[in-house]
Amino acid sequence: MKKTILAVLSLFLVLLMMAPSLAGAHPGRTDANGGHTCRTNCAKWGLKTGEYHYHNGGGSSSKSPSSPTSSSPPPAKKPAPAPKKPEYVKTDVYINGTKQNFQQSAYIKDGTTLVPMRPIFEALGASVQWDNRAKKVTGTKDKRKITLSVGNKKGYITENGVTGSVDLTHPAEITNGATMVPLRFISESLGANVKWDSASKSVKITK
Template identity: 50%
Template structure:
């Protein structure tokens, strides 16, 4: 008899627990949870946003009053590499020059040196400064404005694409750099730069 009473008691507890877990109404959202109704809150069945255990899946941790964010990865853009020739000599850059959103970007130091300029880079301000003759060129990483100072007169240039960091190297817009340093540039399945 004691075993029967114990069995019925345990069965009753199991049933009450199961009923309590699903005792409040509400539709589940795509995360498997929902916000409690005011009636369910008043009865003490739940408080705020919570999840429901579906079958044998483990329920996510309970959060109150907000959804768990879902993240989608954004694929990295496919970059088209391009060959660069200066006075008909093919350049070997690491990383290679590439086209991004219609703009050809090249490694900053390599292109400036190839075009006869000296270069400094200020890591604190993320600014590149190049000097050639009486010209001073300043480009900031992430900034779509560049500055050319020639004979004491500074001109602001709006860039189609800002300088950026790629594989640890500062990449700069080729057309702007070439023209700012007085070089001609043409495109024909590769980039051809002619210095004067």
């Protein structure tokens, strides 16, 4: 009789020890992580519908650990637009009615007619000096000095000790060893008469 009572007491103690784990368990298949998502009778077990939870005290979570996380790829960068190529149109130059044959012909670039400075200045009676280190060209006629720097959109004219600046529509540039300057600068610096013939795309300079 005593043995029976002891056996019943032992079983009762075991059930008391298992009670917490049994309270947290309910029917349903578990996944590889030892848990699953509650679908039915969730309130009975103190859970919400769709709540993911673990059995045997593993805790609960509203998201399944095995569900993949999605992330949008970064937007692709648009390629930079290709730089616009300048328009080159060969142009003939006439000085006092005579067509010139320059080593580097005049041309139109970005809407500006560029002409070789040295041969035109020399044909109009001016001397020209080139400073290779400073990339600067200087023309002199009588008491007037004209200075240009490659890449600079300003020209400078000095006369009787007074220096003034001239805005250029295009900076001076070097092409095939020739310093090319805007056509209008020829008339502004040396006082020559410059005329553009759009029909023949030619320049006529008279002095």
